[in-house]
Amino acid sequence: MMRMYTRTKRSASAGFTLIEMIGVMIVISILFAAAVPSVVNLIRTQRSVDERVELPKIAEALKLGMLREQVFPIYENDASVSTDGNDAYWWNLAERHGGGSANEVRYPLGIRPGSEVTRKLYFAEASWSNQSFFQVTGDGSAWLADPLDPEELRLLLVSTTNPDLSLPDSLDNEDKFNAFWDDWAVGSDGDPASGTWSSYGFSSTDWKGRAAELNVQRIDLRDWLCTVVIENRRAIAEASGADLSSALTSALGFWDRGSVSVSSTNLQDAEFIIQARDTTEDLNQNNSLDSGEDANGNSFLDSGEDLNGNGALDSGEDLDGDNFFDHPALIYTYVEAVIQTQRGRRLIQVEDPSDIPLVAKPATVTIRGRRSLSVQSITASLTLTGLAPIALINPNNAVDAEPLYDFVNDFGLIQNRYFLKTQELLLGEPWTFAEVGIFTITENFSTLRFDGLQWHY
Numbered sequence: 001m002m003r004m005y006t007r008t009k010r011s012a013s014a015g016f017t018l019i020e021m022i023g024v025m026i027v028i029s030i031l032f033a034a035a036v037p038s039v040v041n042l043i044r045t046q047r048s049v050d051e052r053v054e055l056p057k058i059a060e061a062l063k064l065g066m067l068r069e070q071v072f073p074i075y076e077n078d079a080s081v082s083t084d085g086n087d088a089y090w091w092n093l094a095e096r097h098g099g100g101s102a103n104e105v106r107y108p109l110g111i112r113p114g115s116e117v118t119r120k121l122y123f124a125e126a127s128w129s130n131q132s133f134f135q136v137t138g139d140g141s142a143w144l145a146d147p148l149d150p151e152e153l154r155l156l157l158v159s160t161t162n163p164d165l166s167l168p169d170s171l172d173n174e175d176k177f178n179a180f181w182d183d184w185a186v187g188s189d190g191d192p193a194s195g196t197w198s199s200y201g202f203s204s205t206d207w208k209g210r211a212a213e214l215n216v217q218r219i220d221l222r223d224w225l226c227t228v229v230i231e232n233r234r235a236i237a238e239a240s241g242a243d244l245s246s247a248l249t250s251a252l253g254f255w256d257r258g259s260v261s262v263s264s265t266n267l268q269d270a271e272f273i274i275q276a277r278d279t280t281e282d283l284n285q286n287n288s289l290d291s292g293e294d295a296n297g298n299s300f301l302d303s304g305e306d307l308n309g310n311g312a313l314d315s316g317e318d319l320d321g322d323n324f325f326d327h328p329a330l331i332y333t334y335v336e337a338v339i340q341t342q343r344g345r346r347l348i349q350v351e352d353p354s355d356i357p358l359v360a361k362p363a364t365v366t367i368r369g370r371r372s373l374s375v376q377s378i379t380a381s382l383t384l385t386g387l388a389p390i391a392l393i394n395p396n397n398a399v400d401a402e403p404l405y406d407f408v409n410d411f412g413l414i415q416n417r418y419f420l421k422t423q424e425l426l427l428g429e430p431w432t433f434a435e436v437g438i439f440t441i442t443e444n445f446s447t448l449r450f451d452g453l454q455w456h457y
Contacts, residue, residue: 047110047161048213054109055217058119059157061099062090067224068097070133075121075155077169083113088130090121108159108215119159120167124177125152133420137392147417153221156180162213168201176201181218186211225418226441228425232390233452235430236267236343236363237383244272244338244365247380251367254281254295254332260369262338267363267382270344274367275337281330295332296372338367345452346384385430388450393424393438427455 066072073090083091083102091099091106099105103113111117123129128136137143144150156177158167171177179199187193190209197204207214245252255276262272281293282301289301313323351359363384368377419425425439425448439448439457449456 047108048215051109051159051161051215055119055157055159055215058094058099058105059217059219061094061097061105062121062155062157063219063221063224065093065097065099066221069093072123072128072131072133072136074130075123075126077118077120077122077167079116079118091119108161110161111163115163117160117163117166119157120169122156122158122171122177122180124154124174124181126170128152137420144418148415150222150225150418153225154181155219155221157217157219159215160213161215162210165206165210165213171201175199180216184216186214222418224420226421226423226443227445228417228419228441229414229445229447230390230417231414231447231449231451232387233346233348233450234384234387235450235452236270236340236346237385238340238343238431239383242340244340244380244382247382248338248365248367248378251338251378252335253292254334254371256370256373257331257333260333260335260367263366263368264344264382265364265366266347266349266361267344268347269342270340271342272365273339273341274335275339276333276335278331279334281332283334296330333369335367338365340365343453388430388455389428389433391426391428392419393426427457429454 062073071088071093073093074086074088075090076086081089083089083106086092087096089102091102094100094105095102106118107113107115108117108119144152154177156171158180160167171180176199179195183192183194184200185193190211191197191204191207192200192211197207202214239246257278260274260276262274264270264272280301281295282288282290283293284290289299293301346363349361351361362381364379364381366377366379368375370376419441421441421444423441425441426435427437427439427448427450428434429436430450436455437457439455447457
């Protein structure tokens, strides 16, 4: 007899066995362990990318706040300082001008507010922190170390989205700031493309191979400044009564008649005149050879014999009683004074272009002519004034423009100077320092010129 066996069906409600469950969990754990670092790195990389997009927006809000409020903020980088502790903190200034909330401005993306990790702001000129523009610029005479290249007007906004990487609260010297500004870039090995970590003030132990996680935003404030091209030429000082005779004493006196003239060098449109008269040697007409009356040195009053120069032997003209003119009558040009009637503009020429510093050729006046048929010339250098004065007007007091100060460019070389828009310069003339006008800076690029006679703007 044949037995029949029936196969029992597994219940539809039956689950995985414990062994199966353990196996699945082991597989999941292995996969998770392998995937987590990649996922974390992906998140960090994406945050860093997003952070690089965010920093320029914050930088623009900060610049806008500084410009509108005319102030340099407090660049406090101590992570323990509360975001609402002081309206002058840089993150609060950026918040007021579109940067987002104070926490959004201060903390990198993905970092919890209150964390030790914050964005850091560094000043090229740390002493400007928490000062108004006027406190910094003052009268405008010394607020920039180099007014031709104002590197002080630079800031750096630096961040990392990784909480295990720290940033210094300050860059302890100018070289580290400049290294960031000039050289910072990420090399293919994950370290700085130029220099070493220490040149940026970072620990190579902590940051080795992780330069990509550091974000640097340069904030250049120099584009706020208006460039004023200034030419300031020295002028000719006017002698008392415009009389140059004291500088040309040897030019005074007798010259051969009609031979004397005056000229100048390194001046344009200057005018000088010689005050002179035609005369005989016997100036006082006393028929005696007095001091200064023998122009040709022949020991005779040459024209004293023919006093009226008519060639006739008139009464009193035959001094030796021989009924002859011993010497013919002579008439001379007698120079009494040299007068400057118009200053003229000083021409800029140098003694030797290879000289450092350059030395300007002097402005001179020369009297030239003949004395007893011998050609002579007498030259005197003209006195120069200082440069025409310029003052930055105090914006808190429209009439306070003291002290006046020079742009030190020895003989009129053109220089570029930098000012904030709407600032005003008080202009003076170099002879008495009298005020002659106000130059308001309204353009990003403008010119201001003193040509030795007047201002042009």
